Amino acid sequence: MASNRQRRLLAFSGAVVMALTVAACGGESDNTANDKLDTPECAAYKDYTGIAGETVTIYSPIRDAEAGLLEQAWKPFADCTGVKIEYEGSGEFEAQLKVRVEGGDAPDLAFIPQPGLLEFFAKGGKLKAAGDKTKTMATQNFSPDWLKYGTVNGTLYGAPLGANVKSFVWYSPSLFKEKGWTVPTTWDEMIQLSDKMVAAKIKPWCAGIGSQDATGWPATDWIEDVLLREQGPDVYDQWVTHAIPFNDPKIVAATDRVGSILKNENYVNGGIGGVKSIATTTFQDGGLPVVQKKCGMHRQASFYANQWPKGTKVAQDGDAFAFYLPPIDPAKGKPVLGGGEFVGAFSDSAAVQSVQTYLASPDFANSRAKLNNWISANKGLDVANVSNPIDKVAVGILQDSGAVFRFDGSDLMPAAVGANSFWKGMTNWINGTDTKATLDFIEGTWPK
Amino acid sequence: MNFDFTAEAPKLMMLLYGVIAFAAVVGLLLLVLDVLPARKDRWIALGLLAPAGLLLLVGLVVPAIRTMVLAFMNADSSEFVGLENFRWMFTDKNSGMLPDFSTTPVQYGVLLSTLLWVLLVPTVSTAVGLVYAVMVDRSRFESFAKSLVFMPMAISFVGAGIIWKFVYEYRQEGADQIGLLNQIVVWFGGTPQQWLLDGPWNTLFLIVVLVWIQAGFAMVVLSAAIKAIPADIVEAAHIDGVTPWQMFWRVTIPSIRPALVVVLVTISIGTLKVFDIVRTMTGGQFGTSVVANEMYTYSFRADEKGKGAALAVLLFLFVIPIVIYQVRLMRRRRLEGAR
Numbered sequence: 112m113a114s115n116r117q118r119r120l121l122a123f124s125g126a127v128v129m130a131l132t133v134a135a136c137g138g139e140s141d142n143t144a145n146d147k148l149d150t151p152e153c154a155a156y157k158d159y160t161g162i163a164g165e166t167v168t169i170y171s172p173i174r175d176a177e178a179g180l181l182e183q184a185w186k187p188f189a190d191c192t193g194v195k196i197e198y199e200g201s202g203e204f205e206a207q208l209k210v211r212v213e214g215g216d217a218p219d220l221a222f223i224p225q226p227g228l229l230e231f232f233a234k235g236g237k238l239k240a241a242g243d244k245t246k247t248m249a250t251q252n253f254s255p256d257w258l259k260y261g262t263v264n265g266t267l268y269g270a271p272l273g274a275n276v277k278s279f280v281w282y283s284p285s286l287f288k289e290k291g292w293t294v295p296t297t298w299d300e301m302i303q304l305s306d307k308m309v310a311a312k313i314k315p316w317c318a319g320i321g322s323q324d325a326t327g328w329p330a331t332d333w334i335e336d337v338l339l340r341e342q343g344p345d346v347y348d349q350w351v352t353h354a355i356p357f358n359d360p361k362i363v364a365a366t367d368r369v370g371s372i373l374k375n376e377n378y379v380n381g382g383i384g385g386v387k388s389i390a391t392t393t394f395q396d397g398g399l400p401v402v403q404k405k406c407g408m409h410r411q412a413s414f415y416a417n418q419w420p421k422g423t424k425v426a427q428d429g430d431a432f433a434f435y436l437p438p439i440d441p442a443k444g445k446p447v448l449g450g451g452e453f454v455g456a457f458s459d460s461a462a463v464q465s466v467q468t469y470l471a472s473p474d475f476a477n478s479r480a481k482l483n484n485w486i487s488a489n490k491g492l493d494v495a496n497v498s499n500p501i502d503k504v505a506v507g508i509l510q511d512s513g514a515v516f517r518f519d520g521s522d523l524m525p526a527a528v529g530a531n532s533f534w535k536g537m538t539n540w541i542n543g544t545d546t547k548a549t550l551d552f553i554e555g556t557w558p559k
Numbered sequence: 560m561n562f563d564f565t566a567e568a569p570k571l572m573m574l575l576y577g578v579i580a581f582a583a584v585v586g587l588l589l590l591v592l593d594v595l596p597a598r599k600d601r602w603i604a605l606g607l608l609a610p611a612g613l614l615l616l617v618g619l620v621v622p623a624i625r626t627m628v629l630a631f632m633n634a635d636s637s638e639f640v641g642l643e644n645f646r647w648m649f650t651d652k653n654s655g656m657l658p659d660f661s662t663t664p665v666q667y668g669v670l671l672s673t674l675l676w677v678l679l680v681p682t683v684s685t686a687v688g689l690v691y692a693v694m695v696d697r698s699r700f701e702s703f704a705k706s707l708v709f710m711p712m713a714i715s716f717v718g719a720g721i722i723w724k725f726v727y728e729y730r731q732e733g734a735d736q737i738g739l740l741n742q743i744v745v746w747f748g749g750t751p752q753q754w755l756l757d758g759p760w761n762t763l764f765l766i767v768v769l770v771w772i773q774a775g776f777a778m779v780v781l782s783a784a785i786k787a788i789p790a791d792i793v794e795a796a797h798i799d800g801v802t803p804w805q806m807f808w809r810v811t812i813p814s815i816r817p818a819l820v821v822v823l824v825t826i827s828i829g830t831l832k833v834f835d836i837v838r839t840m841t842g843g844q845f846g847t848s849v850v851a852n853e854m855y856t857y858s859f860r861a862d863e864k865g866k867g868a869a870l871a872v873l874l875f876l877f878v879i880p881i882v883i884y885q886v887r888l889m890r891r892r893r894l895e896g897a898r
Contacts, residue, residue: 206859231862324842324860384731384753390845391729391753527634531861532653538844542756543664555653558634558863 146193153191155474163193165462170211170218171452172204173273177417177484184479188469194462202323205530212237217457220467222272224452225522226260227529232455233263239456241267242464248471252489260518261453269453270471273479274488276505277332277412277448277519279433284426286313286404298340298439301408305378308407314381316372317406318389319397320538327534329394330541331521332448333373333410338365339446340439344515351520353557357528358550366546368439373541381406390541402430410436412450413505417484426500433501435508443515447508450519451488525558532556584610623875629868636864644869654866655848664758666846672762673849676769676833677877681826684770685819688777693807696785705782709775716772720839723768727754727840758846765847768836773829777822784818785811817892824885831877850874 146163147153173181178200189196199218201207205228211217212232223229232238241249249258249270261269280301287293290311295301305315320329339347342361349355350362372378373389380388382400389397395418398409402423409415413433416425423430438445454470456463469475473491480486480496488509497503508514521529532553540549592599592606633640648656658668688708695704711719728738732750736742741751755761788811796810812819834851837843843852850870858867 206855209859324838324856326842326844382731382734384729387753387756388729388731391756526860526862531856535844539664542845544662548662552653555651 147191150191152187156188156191156469159188159192159194159465159469162462162465164195165460166195166197167220167462167466168197168218169199169220169222169466170204170208171198171200171222172202172224173222173452174200174202180482180485181479184482185466185469185475187478188475192465194466196466206324212457219456219458219460219463220470221455221457222452223269223455224450225526225530226453226518227523227526229261229268229453229455230263231526232457233266233268237457238268239459241269241456241467242459245270245464245468245471248468252471252473252476252491254488254490256516257451257488260451260523269455270467271488272452272454272470274451274486274505274509275412275414275449276486276508277450278336278436278446279411279413279415279501279505280436281398281401281409281411281415281431281433282407283401283404283430284428284432285430286407294434295437297437297441301437305372305407309377313405313407314377314379315407316378317381317383317397317400317409318373318379319383319392319394320389320541321391321393321396325530325534326390327536327538328521329397329411330369330373330389330537331529331533332412332519333369334362334366334537335517335520336410336436336446336448337368337439338362338520339448339515339517340436340443341365341368343440343443344446344517347517347520351523353524357554357557358547362550363546366540366550370540370546387542390538413486413501414484416499416501433504435504446515446517448517448519449509450522527556527558528553626868626871629864630872632865632868634863634865640865644865645873647866648869648873655853664846667758667762668846669848669850669853672759672847673831673877675759675762676766676830676849677827679763679766680769680773680830680833681823683766684773684826685777685781685822687770687774688779688822689781689819691774692778692782692785693811696782705778708778711772712775714772716769716833716835717839719768719772720836723771724755724840727764729753755841755847756845761841761845761847765836765840768840769830769833773826777826780818780822781815784815788814817888820888821885824881827881828878831874831881850877 146160148157148160171178171181178198182196182198185196188194205225208218208221208223208228217237223232229238246267249261249267253271257271257274258267261267261271282294292304292307295304308315318329320327322328335347338350338361341364346355346361350357350359355361374386376386379386380392382403382405383389383392383397394411398406398411398415398418399420400406401409402419415433416431419425419431425431435445454467456467471489473489473493476487476489476492477496480492480502481498483498484502486492486497486502486506486509490510492506492510494503494506494510497506509516521533523529524533536544536549536553539552540546544552588606588610592603595602629636630644631639631641633643648654652659655666656669658671659666691704691708695701698704714722725737726739727741728736729741729751730736730738736745736751738751740754744751754764792810792814793806796806801810832851833849834855837847837849837852838855841847843849843856848856850873854867854870854874856867857863857870861867
């Protein structure tokens with residue numbers, strides 16, 4: 112029984128340590144961090160008081176260089192208010208955000224690029240409705256069209272952050288000049304130009320739809336853009352909300368028209384391989400042959416400007432530039448397909464709401480735009496702050512009330528389709544499955 | 560990337576609290592057990608098992624039961640749908656589980672791919688590991704040769720996936736190949752192939768990656784077993800004039816049978832869970848998906864929790880026979896040991 116006393120001693124010391132721990136836990140509440148709001152350079156942020164020393168975590172699909180620019184853009188705000196913004200970008204954002212939220216490890220703010228995902232969290236009671244200040248800021252700066260996509264059942268959950276215009280075709284102005292080609296303004300002209308390129312022994316189109324577990328999305332953008340041009344916004348809305356089936360003849364026609372380019376061995380895949388190489392090429396690499404002059408045209412959003420190799424001059428007289436994907440039916444107007452992120456909050460502390468409000472402000476939009484390669488639908492964004500010529504064009508389109516703007520359809524559909532079967536179906540379609548079988552498959556996966 | 564200790568202080572403090580809390584709980588437990596009266600041994604056993612049991616309950620039993628319940632519910636777990644998710648799995652061709660030879664390209668289906676993995680990875684890894692272990696046994700470069708094969712074990716599945724994705728990388732004919740395999744093909748005058756695109760070969764190219772990782776494990780375990788074969792048996796065989804072939808089949812294999820079984824079973828269970836490699840290299844596209852990948856996709860990306868949970872249950876059902884076999888084997892061996 113000699114060990115008995117030892118054991119008791121050990122147990123006793125354990126209990127003492129625990130008591131000390133409890134005492135230590137209660138002892139740290141005073142925060143000594145200060146803001147610098149009284150200094151003149153911080154005048155713009157004087158409304159964001161009382162959040163010094165707080166930490167706000169942000170989770171987002173934006174990574175690498177672009178993430179660095181975001182952090183640089185809100186640095187003055189963070190420095191002035193004393194709030195600490197912890198940013199984390201992830202390549203598997205869509206899937207991981209759900210894992211984190213369900214695991215009780217939700218970030219304070221998330222940049223959600225899919226209105227469907229935002230709706231999912233809002234309906235699940237996970238997202239906090241935007242605060243009054245955020246709401247005022249958002250309604251001042253964004254059009255109802257945009258706010259509609261951040262609103263669920265009449266409640267605004269998030270203001271838009273960045274925006275991208277997807278209806279662009281990238282090309283090499285120097286190659287066009289060399290060959291005497293001109294930028295097409297109608298769909299027919301674009302096809303005639305494609306044939307000219309074939310005759311000049313240059314594959315007219317290149318594409319890549321690889322994107323880790325989101326492989327297939329660039330092909331869905333093609334379908335959306337063409338459908339919007341063939342049938343107009345009303346049919347597009349019906350398709351997105353499943354008022355007409357996914358395998359409706361109108362969708363079949365649009366898909367076949369895309370196929371006349373993407374599945375045409377004469378047209379693709381410039382500088383990369385045959386039709387099937389589209390499926391295995393990442394979307395980042397998909398357009399690079401344009402600057403190598405091995406590919407004539409590459410349909411991709413404005414954000415592709417960030418993908419060009421260092422030293423590429425993106426300008427009307429440079430190595431790469433983009434034209435607006437021309438309309439098919441002039442009667443349907445000038446449709447613009449686009450997307451953007453929405454800043455959703457999983458917490459409603461004062462600091463989180465302040466950051467959320469700030470991110471909806473023209474201050475942030477201009478601060479970020481000045482750092483290049485970024486645009487927003489924020490009406491307060493001054494075009495003069497946008498240096499990239501392609502972004503200037505895009506901002507012009509976004510701030511124009513005349514253009515018909517529609518959000519990326521796959522981001523609006525239920526996740527079972529928009530983030531799974533549509534991608535999978537289009538990947539198989541590129542890989543040889545015919546249009547009917549593809550659309551029947553996707554229709555069959557629409558949640559009942 | 561500089562590690563700032565002051566910035567990480569909260570996390571380190573949290574860790575410290577965790578350690579202290581653990582010590583406190585154990586201490587308290589011992590204290591209570593110590594002052595408890597009669598029938599002490601039973602109480603002590605219960606008390607000592609309780610923390611582990613509680614953690615198992617929270618971390619394993621409860622989630623497992625919850626998953627099984629979810630498997631019989633709809634997409635957002637709001638109502639019961641009976642066997643609907645399983646009906647979908649095996650009769651709805653949109654689930655992609657079963658082979659469909661009417662489509663172009665042919666869909667081999669998730670179940671068939673998974674079966675291919677489970678059949679090939681354990682057998683090939685074990686065979687490669689065994690042959691290698693026998694060949695390098697007592698050679699001059701044994702430890703060096705062994706570490707060469709064992710090294711892939713130290714690489715994570717995702718890391719291995721990325722490495723092999725580069726090996727299989729494709730560039731069109733005439734362009735500079737950046738993938739090793741295609742470069743070799745080009746050197747021999749062939750045309751570059753898109754290895755990961757066409758079924759069913761693409762699944763085989765993925766399987767190679769897991770074999771590459773697991774062969775090292777098989778080799779190390781089997782090599783140890785071979786070294787444990789009693790010297791007198793080997794000597795007796797030599798005196799009887801055994802050929803190397805007979806030595807291998809009649810002495811080595813029977814002697815290391817228990818180790819072989821353990822290796823096969825361990826790799827089989829690991830293979831059923833394969834997910835990282837498929838997800839990293841193809842994302843489950845082009846008909847390379849396996850059950851674990853589908854489970855993740857449906858549960859966390861497609862908002863189809865019921866289907867995801869049903870796939871998890873299916874995976875569980877696949878593992879059960881292997882586990883039962885292993886448990887029975889262990890029990891039998893314990894009985895033999897007791898005799």
